[in-house]
Amino acid sequence: MTIHPRAPKDPRSILPGLIPDESELTAGVKIEAGRQYGFFTDTTLCIGCKACEVACKEWNALPAENLTLTGMSYDNTGALSANTWRHVAFVEKVRDGKADGTMLMPPFQSHWKMMSDVCKHCDNAPCQEACPTGALFRTEFDTVVVQQDICNGCGYCVPACPFGVIDLSHFDGKAHKCTLCYDRLKVGLEPACAKSCPTNSIQFGELSELHERANRRVASLHDQGAHDAYLYGAPETPGATGGLNHLHAFFLLTDRPEVYNLPSHPSRGANRVLPSLIAGIATAIVLTGAAFGFLLTTL
Amino acid sequence: MATPAGKIPTYYGRPAIKPSLYGWIVALYIFVGGLAAGVQIMVTAAELLAIPGSGNVSFVGRAIALALAIFGGILLIIDLHTKSRFYNMLRIFRPTSPMSIGTYALIGFGFWSLVAFIAQAVGASLIGLVCGCFAAVTGWWMASYTASLLAATATPLWAAAPKLLAVRFAASALATGAAAACLISLGVSANPGLPRAFGNLGALALFIQLVASIGSAAIYRKVGVNDPLQGWPWGPLYIAGVQLAGILAPLVLYVLANFFHGAGTTFWLIASGLALCGGLLMRAVVLLAGNASARRPEDYFSFAQERG
Known part of the structure; x- marks a missing residue:
């Protein structure tokens, strides 16, 4: 573990406020x-x-x-x-799936x-x-x-x-x-x-x-x-x-x-939205067409 | 992968995903929304063809479709966990979210149903018919999007067969709509051809639903997520209540009504009642068995495997 060159600049245990970009000291990365x-x-x-x-x-x-x-x-x-x-x-x-209790780990x-x-x-x-x-x-x-x-x-x-x-x-x-x-x-x-x-x-x-x-x-x-x-x-x-x-x-x-x-x-669930919508609407359209067909037979 | 594939392990059998919080309110909404769309489509088709006696039928049908759309909206708001913010549904439109798609489908359907109903009530029947057509087209979305909504989740029973689930939901919406239109025709129209046409359409819709449900059960078994539909309590309810009493029985009765002229009315009454109850029960079983499947890690892990 290396000590960040900025670390000695803030030696106090009780700080007056936030250390700017503290993540550089604790995680070695600046957050932007x-x-x-x-x-x-x-x-x-x-x-x-x-x-x-x-x-x-x-x-x-x-x-x-x-x-x-x-x-x-x-x-x-x-x-x-x-x-x-x-x-x-x-x-x-405990057993790694073996009944005799032998360990592979x-x-x-x-x-x-x-x-x-x-x-x-x-x-x-x-x-x-x-x-x-x-x-x-x-x-x-x-x-x-x-x-x-x-x-x-x-x-x-x-x-x-x-x-x-x-x-x-x-x-x-x-x-x-x-x-x-x-x-x-x-x-x-x-x-x-x-x-x-x-x-x-x-x-x-x-x-x-x-x-x-x-x-x-x-x-x-x-x-x-x-x-x-x-x-x-x-x-x-x-x-x-x-x-x-x-x-x-x-x-x-x-x-x-x-x-x-x-x-x-x-x-990703969103990939299932369009296929199911199309299948459902197609079914509804086909049955709507069939409704016209059945209704026409009453005329 | 680290270990060769075999029986899929679980983490102490604990759920790997969270079940939805949807219960009977949402099941009732899916039924109500589909029924409203189905009725609107049926009566608008009859009015477009100027079938004798369809005027009364379409007026009553429009009133029912409008009432159901309003009732459906109320059900959805009741189901929110922060109800006072229901209007936030209208902040954005998100095409990846069937919940967002459905919000606008329901509002559009409700709006056109309202205008169509008012126009017909004040005697502007042409405006009523045009708006009824818009409502019917929005109804295609209303009948289908609820299946998309369930299929787009990670819940194994809902997500395993997205297309067939939508076929089942849309067919059930049209079947229940035809059943309601059949009952309305028996009540307010003297033309015996109307209930017969609606009954026959109902039979076709139920047949499509039956075939799609058998097909989806085959997929569920293949993917390994069918157990909640076989075990207690949803298994018996699904087979006896949905498949036999809710689909097969009304399907047979609708067909028989064509051959027994004396008893046709009785057949239509019983078949329509069964089809309506079956439509509600199918949504409830799919919804609640889906929640049960989300609690089964073996089902989810089996669903979430790579497939060619």
Whole structure:
């Protein structure tokens, strides 16, 4: 870890105000409107500490929910929701599918796969394409955000999301999801989850640079013998499929996407609009013609 | 891919996507919107051809279509979770969103239905007919877009067969519209040819719907998303309520009405009642079984596989 040359200029623990372009110090990237930003989540580095979940809840003032044990794993968060915008999945590979309990997993991963899930900020975002009010929009950082003063709670974005991310809050009747810390990006701050991640499993940055970094990481893992490492959601990889060009939050995985509750071939719902409309309207036109035919027989 | 394909794993069997929050209100709207469009199309066709006795039928039909359009709009506003902002639907037009397409289809349909009804009520029957034609053409969109709306989601049961779902919805809209027009004709027209024509059209629409539903079931089985339509509680309701009592029975009765002249009226009455109930039940089963399918990760992951 190198120390940024600007770092010694702000040695105080208590600051008088925001450090300009603080993200340069914490994430090595300057945040400017008109560029594309995102998250690269390297699941091989995740230790399941849930600091990202806590940081997200703290920064975005999200209420607690599900204050019970799921009883199914160490994952008591369960899923992303209107009030939970980071969710750490815990996959315990007890048997690797073998009845005799033999383990194939390398010991350094302690039988666990962990992944901090988040809104993917899809390129061709199905939620945004489904939104009839324009409440969901694409920001100057190429992320996808719900404008709370416009959303009327029609709920259509909820089933439209191919990753089950966006959700309606029953407290206020609006749709909510990760904003990729839109307010923090505006003032040059790295998103809260990435900044709090102690192992750098969640990396914030400019998308093109993140893609290069992620490809280097995959190559390095392959060199070290971890041949199952691959990217999910980078261009031309699983997750960037069916009309989704790429995901602004993409992942390095070491097992099938479904193991992490991700679809292996998600698709863009808007591609199904025109074929179904044409089929329906054609049916209606044919039957209207038939109605004329049947009515003519009465004359 | 990291591991060879086999049985698709899930994450502790938990849902991978969120089900819609749509329930019986939206199911009722899809039925009501389709029925309004169907009635408008039927009575306008009869009036265009100047079928004897069609004047009364078209007036009652237009009144019903207008009332249903208004009722449908109210249902949609009730279903919003922030109802006071219903007008935000008109902020933009988004062609990728069937919800947005449908907003304007419903407004257009309601507007032309209103003008057509008023014109006919004040005796300007030509204006009424022209506006009725506009309403009927908007009705083609009304009858179809609700299927697009469901198909454009990630819900496996709705998205697996987008075209056939639209064929089923449009055919059901026209079948229920024909059933309503058949009942109206029996009530307000002395011409026995009208209920017969509407009944026969209803039979054709039901037949198309039946074929499309059998075809879509084959796709659902192939994609691996058919389980909610087979298991409890939607399976029995779908087979007995929708396919047999809601489609096959009225289809047979409409056809038989052509051969039993004495009992034709009884057949038309029963068939039309069954077709209307079947249309509502079909929408409710598709909607609620779809929500159930979204909660099944095995269905979604099976749907979200690469296919050649």
